[in-house]
Amino acid sequence: MKIRFLLDENLSKQIKMAVLRLNSSIDILCVGEPDAPPFGTLDPEILSYVDLSQRLLVTDNRKSMPGHLELHWAEGKQIWGLVWVRPATSLGKLAESIYLLWETYEAQEWIDRVDWIP
Incomplete structure (x- = not known):
């Protein structure tokens, strides 16, 4: 099964467009879009959404997300991967990293895996 992605709300929607230019069959949603959590959804709910929808979360939220992720795991839940975006990463480099x-x-290779891109 191919990885499906969710871009956190504070990431630019231009990332999604750049990824889809590389391959239009990639399943990628942005928070705030139809079928995705609405803007303002709290971190624990985002983690539950990516667990249930089997999506890898792409985020630059390094302040509150780590603690919520630890609680999520402590409750016996899983995620289908999470990647932290490094500060000052260019749009092109980020899109290429998601594509790669x-x-x-x-998707199964990313269950409960956390890493940095690029």
């Missing part, structure tokens, strides 16, 4: 994740890995 999609091209290289199966």
Whole structure:
């Protein structure tokens, strides 16, 4: 199964457009879009959403998300991957990194895995 992505709300929607230019069949949603959590959704609810929808979360939220992720795991829940975006990453580099994740890995390989991109 291919990785499906959710971009956290504070990331630019331009990232999604850039990823889809690389491959239009990539399943990528942004918080605030139809079928995704609405803007303002709290971190624990985002984590529950990506667990239930089997989506890898792409975020730059390094302040509150780590603590919520630890609680999520402590409750016996899982995630389908989370990648932290490094500060000052260019749009093109980020889109390419997401594309390479999609091209290289199966979704199951990212269960409960956390990493940095690029």
